[in-house]
Amino acid sequence: MTEPPQTAEPTPPPGGPARTPGATDPAAADPPQSPGAVRRRASLVGAVVSALLVVAIVLGSRLLRDFDSALLPYAVATVFLAFGVAYRYTVWISAPGARRLFRKGWGSFFSVANFRSAPTALPRMIATYLGFQKFLGARSHARWAAHQLIFWGCLLAAAITFPLTWGWFTFTSSTGAGPGYEMRIWGFKILGFDSLSVLGWLMFHGLDIAAVLVIPGAGYFLWRRMKDRGAITGQRFAYDLVPLLALIVISVTGLLLTFSSIFLHGGGYEFLAVLHMVSVVFTLIYIPFGKFFHIVQRPAAVGMQLFKYTSSRKDEGGEVFACRRCGRPIDTAPYVENLQGTMRDLDLGFADWAEYCPRCKRVLRGTAYLDHVKKGFK
Template sequence: MIEPQQASAEPPPASAASPPIPGDRPPQTPAQVRRRATLAGVAVSVLLILAIVFGSRLLRDFDSALLPYAVATVFLAFGVAYRYTVWVSAPGARRLFTQGWRAFFSPRNFRKAPTALPRMIATYLGFQKFLGARSHGRWAAHQLIFWGCVLAALITFPLTWGWFTFTSSTGSGPGYEMRIWGFKIIGFDSLNVVGWLMFHGLDIAAVLVIPGACYFLWRRMKDRGAITGQRFGYDLVPLIALIVISVTGLLLTFSSIFLHGGGYQFLAILHMVAVVFTLIYIPFGKFFHIVQRPAAVGMQLFKYTARRKDGTLAADGSGAGLLACRRCGQPIDTTSYVENLQGTMRDLRLDFDTWAEYCPRCKRVLRGNAYLAHVKKGYK
């Protein structure tokens, strides 16, 4: 452990004397970023169109009634690729993105910790335990929305693209076949439990999403902290859109079963408009964090492997190779992670990257001492 040093009012030395970090490069101009993002969006959209054409066996399995949904997914693909490229072009995101993929494809990391990646995927993508530390209610509501949306996407997207179809195996009987790319996967009776689950998967997804979205909408209306910083288009519209999609989807089933199709056409149009709007909205609103969330896995994997590289992991997960604060000697984070942060600050031309080598408490002490020494002395 490094011995604590006497508190000083002087700031740490300028970053000009800091050694360069491999991979440092100046940020791209906005025009360059937009050009790359547009090319990425066009490329991904073209690939999706080709996947729809060939996956539906040259449109033989494509349902023309689902054309608006398919067009919306093409716009979704363009928007996600465009926004993601812009996001990754930022120095901080680019560095974590690069380090995360490097750790992901490292055979050495896989040999030393073969279960690390599956555990992090389950923790940060599946069960999202970090939300449980804030509130058990928020965690439960988020889980309902997450798994409901995942189930709906797994059903809706392939069905919209014509990748899998449900066809009657007898022409008039209850027997059905599910085919993917024209190949039979499973045959089932529409009147048994398997058949019910097959045809009501979207209803199950809606039942999961509605209570979760309503909880967050109620919280947005009642919680003072949430009300203070919320924006209607960014925070409330996504929740309202999820509720409208889910409710209209359930009403379609209700109409077909209990009303003999009464009002079905109006509900189908309303449901389609809500889904199309939401798909196009995803890349440019709060839903974009769905696309960003996998980056958290890369960041955690990078930090985990950096600890294994910089020092031996202890039983509690702490590492012996953590960088110590230059003032008090308390561990901050791994050396590789701090160097990565310093490189990002240099990319952004921030001339105080050496401050990253101090813990948060010592930063506050140094700032306070500097204020007393250089600012408040003028009032004596």
């Protein structure tokens, strides 16, 4: 990118704070880390998290008394998932830009002062960015709807599958032969229900409902990947198509298990169970190292949005950052300073460009082109 013309530093516009572009940023004070050190630390963190999950499984299942050995492959896959997520997250936040995002975002996320000044901001942003993901609706209503189907379907499936796999939830017959069932968590009875009632049907078919939600959502994105020219141009099979195919295979095989048990009297159930298990285990292991990792990253983005929002509330008294050239407001001063710090961390060499609005950036680039490039053709 062409550097802006070297001119004297203009006087800050009225309403803009004094700026020191070369100032040292406290968040960038950490020395650079070697790749080997990052990998060793990430491996240690992953091992600790995996060990803690194993301990939680043993204790939560009452020393494995409630653990179903038939679900052992799923439980082992979740331990690998915990290691992979912890490893990848540690490597991610070791990068300068991500480390700054992590500190600023989670600092705002857990800030008591921010909660006092804006107590409804955190719940609202969790609902907006994590739950309903309204930012996707600005791109396409169809993509937003498909993403919502996948999100809520996967969330429902995870809420049911993980505790059952770990032996935390158990469903036992309360009468021995009748339709009465009890749901227990960590051995404590939570509720009793009739398996023939609506509640009982929902309890035993929750994963089927999740599959019905996921299939049209994943099918829409798969169709778009095959038809949309923009999506086809930059897509990669392992990164973009495999996750969608895995979700569809998991959902379809899960529904076929229910179909086999109800209508085929168990015909082909063993083969479908193995196929379903393989697809689930593969997907769980794939999550930390593929496109699904953005699920883990999204809360940090919520924290960054909270930081931006709370900064704007604090800056209502004339602290909005103004463009150095035209004086129009750009964003909150802390947000712009954080962006400049990230650019300095990455040694990009154009942190000062964050102090200009988009229109002035285009004007400065065009002027530099006319002054330094076009004049060579005269």
